[in-house]
Amino acid sequence: MAATHVNPTRMELTRLKKKLVTATRGHKLLKDKRDELMRQFLDLVRENKALREKVEAGIAAANQNFVLARAGMQAPVLDVALMTPKQEVFLECSARNVMSVEVPVFTYQTRTSDANDIYSYGFAFTSSDLDAAVKSLADILPDMLRLAEVEKSCQLMAAEIEKTRRRVNALEHVMIPQMQANIKYITMKLDENERSTQIRLMKVKDMMLEQAHHYSEHVPEPA
Template sequence: MAGTQVNPTRMELTRLKKKLTTAMRGHKLLKDKRDELMRQFLDKVRENKALREEVEQALESANRNFMLARAGMPDEMLNTALLAPKQEVTISAGTQNVMSVEIPAFDFKTRTPDPNDIYSYGFAFTTGDLDDAIRSLSEVFPKMLKLAEVEKSCQLMAAEIEKTRRRVNALEHVMIPELQTNIKYITMKLDENERSTQIRLMKVKDMMLKEAHHYEN
């Protein structure tokens, strides 16, 4: 049923047809955006799963090595060895645009390029297990940073997918059907008005003919 505020005029009909064309074009673009976002979201989810498994395994290995190091070294010596780290890490955060979604992009750099600077102690009084633990944490750090980036990207993309889905549904189930109904209503009214006008013209013509020829049926 057409809305009560619809004026059955040709100008309104033209306006609604243009609006319907725009709505249908927007509906297609939003559907394409939703589908592409879903594809990229699923890729990110798979990447997130693989990264999380790698990070959890690496952290488990590092924790195991730390426990072995603690078992083979006095607590005071272990604490002293880790008291003054030589290496520093600086993290930078940026963004990249994926289908109008600003997802994070993390990067990092170390204070020095020397890979041995991760060890803040001499090797004379420490165990190899401590070296393994430090090296494990150093190697897993980039994956942890990437995991944080991918997980946040998944959250943002999921929110955008839901928002786009609502817009698609609003166009598909509310706006477009309403416009189509209103267009049909105005077209019907204009056709009725045109038929009424034709009937009136025919009657006027008959009256004029009667008057001109002075006859009656």
């Protein structure tokens, strides 16, 4: 139903028609954005599921190896072996734009490029289970960072999808129907005014013709 405060003029009708074209185009663009966000979101959800299973399996294997290492080594020896690590990891966080959503990108680098620097101890007094635990944790690190990146991206994209969905629904069910109703209301009022004007003009014409006819009947004939 058209709003009662709409001014039924041709200028307002032209303005509403332009606004309706813009709203319709924006509605289509927002729907395309929502659909593309949903596609990429579902891809990330599938990747997140696979990464989480892989990371949890890697952590479980590392914990199992640590339990075996603690069972085969004395606690003070294990504590000393892990007390002073040789390797360091430097994490950098940047962002990339995905459909106007700034998602994080995690990159890391190690202090040295030697893969054996993950072992901060000698191999003489430690068990192989400790080596396997340290190696499994080092191997799972890239997947852990990627998992954190994907999960945060999923959260941000889900929020953007919800916001875009609300905008699409507002345009589709509120703004566009209201503008269409206002345009219809103004068009009907203008047509009604035009018909009224035509009727008035016809009546004025009839009155003028009637007056002219009566006047000609009362004019005396020349002698």
